[in-house]
Amino acid sequence: NAGVMQNPRHLVRRRGQEARLRCSPMKGHSHVYWYRQLPEEGLKFMVYLQKENIIDESGMPKERFSAEFPKEGPSILRIQQVVRGDSAAYFCASSPPSGGPYSSTDTQYFGPGTRLTVL
Amino acid sequence: KQEVTQIPAALSVPEGENLVLNCSFTDSAIYNLQWFRQDPGKGLTSLLLIQSSQREQTSGRLNASLDKSSGRSTLYIAASQPGDSATYLCAVGTGKLIFGQGTTLQVKP
Numbered sequence: 578n579a580g581v582m583q584n585p586r587h588l589v590r591r592r593g594q595e596a597r598l599r600c601s602p603m604k605g606h607s608h609v610y611w612y613r614q615l616p617e618e619g620l621k622f623m624v625y626l627q628k629e630n631i632i633d634e635s636g637m638p639k640e641r642f643s644a645e646f647p648k649e650g651p652s653i654l655r656i657q658q659v660v661r662g663d664s665a666a667y668f669c670a671s672s673p674p675s676g677g678p679y680s681s682t683d684t685q686y687f688g689p690g691t692r693l694t695v696l
Numbered sequence: 697k698q699e700v701t702q703i704p705a706a707l708s709v710p711e712g713e714n715l716v717l718n719c720s721f722t723d724s725a726i727y728n729l730q731w732f733r734q735d736p737g738k739g740l741t742s743l744l745l746i747q748s749s750q751r752e753q754t755s756g757r758l759n760a761s762l763d764k765s766s767g768r769s770t771l772y773i774a775a776s777q778p779g780d781s782a783t784y785l786c787a788v789g790t791g792k793l794i795f796g797q798g799t800t801l802q803v804k805p
Contacts (some may be wrong), residue, residue: 580750581739585704588725610719610792610793612793612795617787618797619795619796619797620740620785620787620793620795620800621795622792622793622794625792633791633792635786636792641781646776668740670740670793678727678734678789678790678792678793679727679791681728681729681748681749681789682728682741682745682747683727683728683745683748684730685730685742685791686742687740687741687742687797688739689738689739690738690739
């Protein structure tokens with residue numbers, strides 16, 4: 578059973594371009610989370626999604642950032658008009674249907690991350 | 697607002713020592729607490745999950761305890777090895793995972 582997959586692993590963009598980060602959860606997992614790790618800072622929650630629904634986006638910046646988890650295919654984190662301050666490692670995690678962030682047994686499994694560099 | 701603090705920020709020990717990593721949180725209303733390991737440039741590996749109703753969990757040389765009322769958790773690593781060198785992260789589950797800043801551990805041969 579493959580783990581959480583993220584691609585690309587490294588992404589370089591110039592200021593003003595768009596960045597698309599992809600996450601394929603573990604097989605059978607229905608909960609997807611995105612986190613960001615800025616240089617010299619801890620991991621911060623961004624958004625929690627289930628298939629075709631955004632459940633909690635309280636950690637998403639108000640502008641330029643969006644996320645989706647379509648019925649088919651991977652979850653996408655999209656950053657429009659990137660700025661240097663968006664340079665960070667972006668991690669995706671997933672958990673099984675029996676879990677979810679309101680469950681005491683929820684174990685989140687993390688992908689290897691996408692390291693975004695904005696020039 | 698939930699805040700998670702880990703002490704110490706860094707730790708260097710000789711191989712074979714037993715050690716304790718500390719995690720504290722400000723709001724006891726949590727679903728669970730997880731300990732993760734992060735290697736440089738890599739993702740996170742889940743080590744232990746303690747449900748809010750539990751006091752401790754064990755896996756091999758690792759033992760994690762949870763005292764929800766005092767807002768504390770400890771990760772005990774027995775007989776440390778150079779391969780244990782990594783950053784250890786504590787995260788509380790509150791409807792989202794809230795992470796501490798981590799403890800960077802170096803175990804010297």
